[in-house]
Amino acid sequence: MAVSADQAPDRAPARLRPRPWSRSDPVAVLNAARHIADELKDGLTGAGVRAAARGVRRLLEADRVGLADLSGRPMWAPSPPDDEHAANELVEEVLHTETKSGRPPLVALPLHVHHELAGVLVVAGSVRRSAVREAADWVVEALERGRLEASAEQAAQAELRALRAEISPHFVYNALTVIAALVSSEPDRSRELMIDFADYIRYSLARHGEYTTVADEFHAIETYLALQRAVLGERLSVQVRVAPEVLAVALPYLVLQPLVENAIRHGIEPRAGTGHVMVRGEAEGNDCLISVEDDGLGMDPGLAEEILAGRGGTDSVGLANVDRRLRSVYGAWFGLVVETAPGEGTRVVVRIPRFQPGVMP
């Protein structure tokens, strides 16, 4: 028993060895308030509710304090009152009427988070009404902040997911047009392309996990290029080279495809004649280097910088998205590198660590 108490010194210090406690010490009060807010980060159904109730009790110097979520079963500190039944009924009543109820020594207040009932605070003992009201307001504020933080996190995740969904309508319609055109003249080829198209869509919509392998990324590129060849015919000449030792390297989904798409779109589509695209994956020390190179129009390096910064217009968000995703996963040093000049073609390089903690397919 002693061991577990040692391991979790913050869990129940109040009960084990009551510290000298002064409500007039602002440091102690602020500290207690901050602890309550921390424990309520996951809401009234979270794991910290009992600890928060303990904090409120200490702050109010109440006999006992209970915090209930909408289920109406309070978490008590330090223990449920003798007449638990009466306390529960009081909580039920407050949940029902959404107004405070009871009289000292037992009062219950509704907790409205963002104007919506979220739970009940119950206080037993001789505590001033104004103090109880303040405590309830503090709890509500902590809950509101916790909810905002959680939604901010969800928004950040949703943004990364949105950056990933990279199906280009331009490409989809081109591919479908070609397949439709081949259905009667070359049924076998159109069937083959339809299956490639299904693979392309399946990979683009893959929702299991954040990461894939270099092997799968290159395979997806080959499927994509098979379709692009059907669309562009002789105008597209591609070489793909990958070294076996990087096949198992993990990386975020769909890093490569937007780069290849960009090379074709800006390097090959706008001009007459054949364009060449080279995609390579190789090991360099502890890094995996993937490069996509075209011999197309190239651009002013300043423009490339603008594009990477996301100021290149809707036509080139692909590169900026990949750059942002790589940085958010591997850190600020692992963004895209673009080597280009007008008339000189473009080379985009991805450098990722071959082993990165937490990045697994």
Next chain:
Amino acid sequence: MTAELAVLAVDDVPPALDELCRLLRESPNVSEVFAAGDPLSALRMIQNGRFDAVFLDISMPGLDGLELASLLKKLSDPPAIVFVTAYEQHAVAAFGIGAVDYLLKPIRAERLADALARIDRVVPAPHASPEQLPDAMAALPVETAGRTRYVRRGEVSFVEAHGDYVRLHATSGVHVVRMPISRLEEYWGPAGFVRVHRGFLVALDAVRELRSDSVGGLLAHTDLGDVPVSRRHARDLRERLLAAARTGRLDRSERRV
């Protein structure tokens, strides 16, 4: 190798079922193809007949493919099960039930051929298993100008078929040995040689790069030259290389005998 398989295809979407049956009928080692449009008639047919393999759709009304497969596993002599589905997320559950393979819709003919080859391996058929052969082939004798010397397996990057002969492309040069490539594949397969083409075997750890070009052809590049990879074998080679990369078995020096 070519067991004549009797197979049953189960799918509740008629065009998908027709397509699956068509592909199965066109497969060389399938002798009989039966079709069931729902899981219950499939169960009835399995009770009344003898099937080597069942190709099962997963999402079907009433009894889904996974449930049907668990029922089939309780039979005394269950058929091999291959799932055919549009979604990848069932794969783990499918292999948990003991499925032989897992095909994604729409089905590629090459993938179906792979699946049938796997079934062929699990359906008992009388042919010698290469595991029983002793590893007496770590070095092969070659005749050069009347003298016999040995070429070690570890120095061979790839093997090219030449009728009843094979050409061993080794660091010491190209050597000709009288042996069909399929025989050598049986001997050297367990040591990391993979069939990548009708006429080629390649040592996994000799592959420096996979190269593909505009025409869609795949090459395995080695220090001693490029080896063509046929479409049929591309997936297998990729998976073997990936598995080797994961376990750090790409280091050439470790394989030397």
